Amino acid sequence: xxxxxxxxxxxxxxxxxxxxxxxxxxxxxxxxxxxxxxxxxxxxxxxxxxxxxxxxxxxxxxxxxxxxxxxxxxxxxxxxxxxxxxxxxxxxxxxxxxxxxxxxxxxxxxxxxxxxxxxxxxxxxxxxxxxxxxxxxxxxxxxxxxxxxxxxxxxxxxxxxxxxxxxxxxxxxxxxxxxxxxxxxxxxxxxxxxxxxxxxxxxxxxxxxxxxxxxxxxxxxxxxxxxxxxxxxxxx
Numbered sequence: 001x002x003x004x005x006x007x008x009x010x011x012x013x014x015x016x017x018x019x020x021x022x023x024x025x026x027x028x029x030x031x032x033x034x035x036x037x038x039x040x041x042x043x044x045x046x047x048x049x050x051x052x053x054x055x056x057x058x059x060x061x062x063x064x065x066x067x068x069x070x071x072x073x074x075x076x077x078x079x080x081x082x083x084x085x086x087x088x089x090x091x092x093x094x095x096x097x098x099x100x101x102x103x104x105x106x107x108x109x110x111x112x113x114x115x116x117x118x119x120x121x122x123x124x125x126x127x128x129x130x131x132x133x134x135x136x137x138x139x140x141x142x143x144x145x146x147x148x149x150x151x152x153x154x155x156x157x158x159x160x161x162x163x164x165x166x167x168x169x170x171x172x173x174x175x176x177x178x179x180x181x182x183x184x185x186x187x188x189x190x191x192x193x194x195x196x197x198x199x200x201x202x203x204x205x206x207x208x209x210x211x212x213x214x215x216x217x218x219x220x221x222x223x224x225x226x227x228x229x230x231x232x233x234x235x236x
Contacts (some may be wrong), residue, residue, distance in 0.1 A: 002070045005097075006043075008118040010058055012101060013037040014070045019045070019085050019108050024093040025076035030054065031068055039091050039102075051075065075164065115155060122151035122201050129197035139193045143235055146198040149178045150221055165217040168202055172221030180229050195222065 017034040023026075030049040034056055044059040054070040084107045088100070096102065113121070126147030130139045130173030153174045157167035175198040176191075183191035202218055 006060060010066055010068050010182045013056055014054060015104055016070050016085060017049060018070050018072055019104065020082055021072045022075060023081040024038060024075060025082045034091050036092060067119060078112060104220050119151040122147040125201045126198045129200045130193055133193050133197055135193040142188045142194045143197040146175055146178040146194055147201060148226035150198055151176050165213060167223035168214050168217040171202055173225045176222040176225035
């Protein structure tokens, strides 16, 4: 088998894994998809993925081994892209390598939702969580506005490249500050509903290790804000 073709397939498999991992896919989906690409083109693959790294090894028909390591430096949550890449691999039999590369490139180059759409999603998500937690109309409005605050500071965190831990710490802090602002102005009677409703929009459905890290950073940010309010003579 031609060496250039082997390296081309290896890089394609790496691109598939990287696209999935960057957009919030589970590790097992990354490994399965990478192996599916390799097997389709006649290789015997092994893939090991973590939240920040993909290691791929191919064995060709001659028993020769080639490997690739990809570092993933940023992770977002874009389940639409995860779905499209997964669907592409499920239907891999309908494509040759050139069409696969083009389709994958088109998916990865798709622009994310605009800032206004993200703001709307944060506000609507937070406010409707308040209904789930039996909040009243004031809790609904307070959660809506707290979601706006989180959306703004999330955008600032992205611009500053703070990383997942510190971005969620900052957003958790600001969500609690906003909730206690509405509580101390008398707009809401219970800050906890606004806090938990707003924090819910920060929790993604991803791998357990990342959930633990995100949960810890949110808790630290929220806890710091609560501590400040207590030091200033506030009540919980």
